[in-house]
Amino acid sequence: MKVKTCLLSMVLCIAMGSNAAAADGPTTHAEAWQNSIGWWSETNVPDFDKKRIDQQLPLVKVQGNKFVNDRGDVVVFRGVNISDPDKLVKEGHFTRKHFEVIKSWGANVVRIPVHPADWRARGKNGYLPILDQTIAWINELGMYSIVDWHSMGNLKSDMYQAPMYYTTKAETFDFFRVVSARYQGVNSVAMYEIFNEPTLFHGRLGILSWPEWKAINEEAITIIQAHNPAAIALVAGFNWAYDLTPIATAPIEFSNVAYVSHPYPMKVGPPFEANWERDWAFVADKYPVIATEIGYQLATDKGAHVPVIDDGSYGPRITDFMATKGISWVAWVFDPDWAPQMIKDWNYAPTMQGEHFRAVMLKASGK
Numbered sequence: 001m002k003v004k005t006c007l008l009s010m011v012l013c014i015a016m017g018s019n020a021a022a023a024d025g026p027t028t029h030a031e032a033w034q035n036s037i038g039w040w041s042e043t044n045v046p047d048f049d050k051k052r053i054d055q056q057l058p059l060v061k062v063q064g065n066k067f068v069n070d071r072g073d074v075v076v077f078r079g080v081n082i083s084d085p086d087k088l089v090k091e092g093h094f095t096r097k098h099f100e101v102i103k104s105w106g107a108n109v110v111r112i113p114v115h116p117a118d119w120r121a122r123g124k125n126g127y128l129p130i131l132d133q134t135i136a137w138i139n140e141l142g143m144y145s146i147v148d149w150h151s152m153g154n155l156k157s158d159m160y161q162a163p164m165y166y167t168t169k170a171e172t173f174d175f176f177r178v179v180s181a182r183y184q185g186v187n188s189v190a191m192y193e194i195f196n197e198p199t200l201f202h203g204r205l206g207i208l209s210w211p212e213w214k215a216i217n218e219e220a221i222t223i224i225q226a227h228n229p230a231a232i233a234l235v236a237g238f239n240w241a242y243d244l245t246p247i248a249t250a251p252i253e254f255s256n257v258a259y260v261s262h263p264y265p266m267k268v269g270p271p272f273e274a275n276w277e278r279d280w281a282f283v284a285d286k287y288p289v290i291a292t293e294i295g296y297q298l299a300t301d302k303g304a305h306v307p308v309i310d311d312g313s314y315g316p317r318i319t320d321f322m323a324t325k326g327i328s329w330v331a332w333v334f335d336p337d338w339a340p341q342m343i344k345d346w347n348y349a350p351t352m353q354g355e356h357f358r359a360v361m362l363k364a365s366g367k
Helices: 002-024 029-036 085-090 096-104 116-140 169-182 210-227 272-279 281-285 314-325 352-365
Strands: 060-063 066-069 078-082 109-114 144-149 152-154 189-193 232-236 257-260 289-294 328-334
Touching: 060 232, 078 096, 078 352, 085 116, 096 116, 109 116, 109 328, 116 144, 116 169, 144 169, 169 189, 169 210, 210 232, 232 289, 272 281, 272 314, 281 289, 281 314, 289 314, 314 328, 314 352
Parallel strands: 078 109, 078 328, 109 144, 144 189, 189 232, 232 257, 257 289, 289 328
Antiparallel strands: 060 066
């Protein structure tokens, strides 16, 4: 008898809700779903407090082959990668000063690499407050953010280059569901980079075709833009995010999308400009391109490894080349440990590449 009474109450509540909706006018399926959300769908992760956003930067969108803000200005991003905020917290360097120095170097964008292993280790309740603070500081200083899911490998086969990069499609999609909804309406969170560096590692990580990778990215973009219609999604090419040649015939079939390359110095030999144009830069004639990692160091420098070793000539060559095509870039990495380093120590003395990228950013910012 008690069960029947409960069921009857539920039916009456649903009917009353339907009548109320009809009285107020038509309701879309999406609105009906949102209105029906109850205790059973709640989490214990507090929402991002948008009162912490003390200023709104101009909203950036994709228009043709450019990034354009809502004032109609073309935006070329030039900035730096930080190390994973989890690392900064653990080592005691998660401070506003860190971002103040980045701003003083002339940067207008900061890429935030979130490693799947760190995301899982802290859990959403542990990681999101750190990400919130990172974004709040960047916003306060008048810079834009790129939220990067920093994995390396084959998302189709679930095979990755190192344990810290291990993830799954489900986890990747859930990450972007969470962060795109969380920062919806925060204009400074300009871009969501779906996957740092897709690679098959010469077959060691399985097989992945461009149509398969395209479909995975388009599903991720569907999720991101359903939660945050203004979000720009960044899609990386193969060969550790270097090769964008498939875009010539099979681009991503969504709006507000830009393409990513990581054209490190050892990816190709001379003639560099011609090879870059062939492999990835040609895309900038039709769509926005952003090199979310560029960097270099001498063979004798700490942590030197393939593909970042160079004699020093790469820096001016790559930034001059990208300037001629209006391509945005983000240098790797504003950390004294991860290579190639932009700073020598926590006193922020610049390395060879740090000096070069700082000079270019300062000139571009008019400082």
